[in-house]
Amino acid sequence: MKHKDPSPSAPGRPRPRPQVWAPVLVLVLVAAVVWASFFSGPGPVGPAADPASSQTADVPGAASSEPEAGEGGGRSDDEAGDEADDEAGDRADDGDQAEPGSADGASAEAALNRSVKRFRAAQRRLAKRVSDQLEARSQPVSFRVASFNVLGDSHTGPGGNKPASYPDAGPRMDMAISMLRGNGIDVVGFQEFESTQHNMFTARAGEYSLYPGLSLGTKSVRFNIAWRSSMFRLVEAHTLPIPYAGGSRIEMPVVLLESTTTGRRAWFANFHNPADTPKLGNNARWRSMAAGMEIAHLTSLHAEDGYPVIVTGDFNERAEIFCRFTAGGVFSSASGGSTGGACAPPPSMQVDWVFGSTGVAFDGYAVSDAGRASDHAMVHAGATLTEVP
Template sequence: MNHRKFPALPSALRTPPVWLVPGLVVAIVAGLLWFSFGVGPGGPQGSIGLGAQSTDESRQTGGEHADTSDLESAKSEDDEKGTKSGTEPPAAEPTSSTTSPALERSVRRFQAAQRRLAERVNQQLERRTQPFSFRVATFNVLGDSHTGPGGNKPGFPDGSPRMDMAISALRSSGIDVVGFQEFEASQYNMFTARAGEYSLYPGLAMGDKSVRFNIAWRSSMFRMVDAHTLSIPYAGGSRIEMPVVLLESISTGRRAWFANFHNPADTPNLGNNGRWRAEAAAIEVSHLTALHQEQGIPVIATGDYNEREEIFCRFTAGGVFSAAAGGSSAGGCAPPSGMQVDWIFGSTGVQFDSYAVSGVGKASDHNMVHSGATLLPAG
């Protein structure tokens, strides 16, 4: 799968503005009319009036409809003069009533096709602006190396049965999009072999480090439109590429960006990484805020941030993001109660409901955090 790396900001992937669609329809209609009838503004009969006066008629009347009583009076005078002189009244100029029946039928067929096209375009626009709901999760699945030989979690089963439990948790909670952390190559292979209903990015394409941060989505619900990675400082400041994907609803065409991160923890082996967590959060918030404001597309971020109050305040300070767990940034930072280190954040345009923290037994040393998410009607 192709991917692109964006260390700062991605190249704009813009949804075509709604105002372009009518112009496109008009261009298509004009082309079809010219091709079908060989007529146009410079054609032999001038433009074909579809419910409007011709240019010549407009010039003759000064752009306004003549009073019908005046027209009738003038016609009576002409008829009377013609009778007195013994001559016939002049022949009427050809009008739309004297056009060929075949041309009239073609025009009617064309108008019907035009109406059907406009109806289809309106239906597509309506689908692309209506609310769309799904369920999103963040899930640190505990790396296979932690429970294998020599691992530091001897009380847990090895990776294979734990992956079965993780997949069961996803299915039972109806998860449509999930950001994984500690998702090692062996677990990636297990997941793709046993949970074929999901697609993933970046897969194994970027090696054993970046595979740990895969985003998975239900293939029957979403398709991937674009993707890139963001270079994030991990333990000791070493950089790792983490994924950002643009997904589109197959049924509605609604789009959202999804990002997934794992910021470094403080451990005896890794040391104190507060500096790198702060730098990582600054990169993540800045990039996703710019992505949302530049394109107007909703953004959802999942991750194990290894922080509670600090990461909540960093994400919500700008007024763009809110947390699925609740809390408020109005008038200061007021984080929710019962915070996890695993978070789901959404930009404006995203509404969360039914937030849950589900235990997964021995599948992992983390709970699975998940929430309903709705892309609100697009303005």
């Protein structure tokens, strides 16, 4: 339907021309304002902002001042240098991509490049950490190791078989701890370490950790291994059922310890083979069986993973146990003597021993009189896990 003109012109009179100049002027003014908003200098508002800088915070993998997950607190100078180089490269990339009028695709490509660079830098840092750890695990580690029969509490308590000149277990444990500290002992194999003495030791010598503790009962507690917690951490532990007096089996400890500073690892084992006494009878058969089991197990452990093995114990034998341990050429004694088939024991021997496999070097062997702390001396030596070729 057509609309009628509400005020038609009079017949014969010309129609006036429409006035269009006013709307055109308005459009020109609006266009001028918009044009000025794009090119009015620093501090653009709204859509005139730099596309590259406005999207950086929203792009996955954008640079952050927070440390990467898993990095820990400290970084090496090399790692810091890598990150500085990466950040400089990022800034250069940002400069290339930050021209006015850059497309969104170009900004996304720049962000992807930054993410790839950060990933490669993280790979370099990880590779360096792994390399440093492997190098540390090949370096020598030195410490002091001891074997110490501390004379069980039952021997000096009521009904015990030791003379009254031996103090009770409490004062004797204080003396034993003093000997460990005074000689800088880092690892010690205890024998006759009864549950009361275990409790005294853990309460008074908190710098040491123990295995098996009391976890295997009052029989196995007598053969604990203790190590200085600041020097070693426990990686793995198991026991070996060793025939004791009369052939009864008692679980004795074997532990894999790792250096807290280098990551070097070594096996430590501690044994007490049965003695011949009027009360226990002749136990030569069981000692021989025990020695065979101990040597076979530890030789196998050493061959299996290559970690050095250190053995402490009261073996109740002198030349016999020395010759058996050293015959295969794998173990040597901290006290000296030969290694291999032609057995030449050291000139002075105790029934208490420290042996080490290949990969262990001993020095400074000593026999320290325990006085009234025990009826056994403490034997100890410096041990070095030699450099891995």
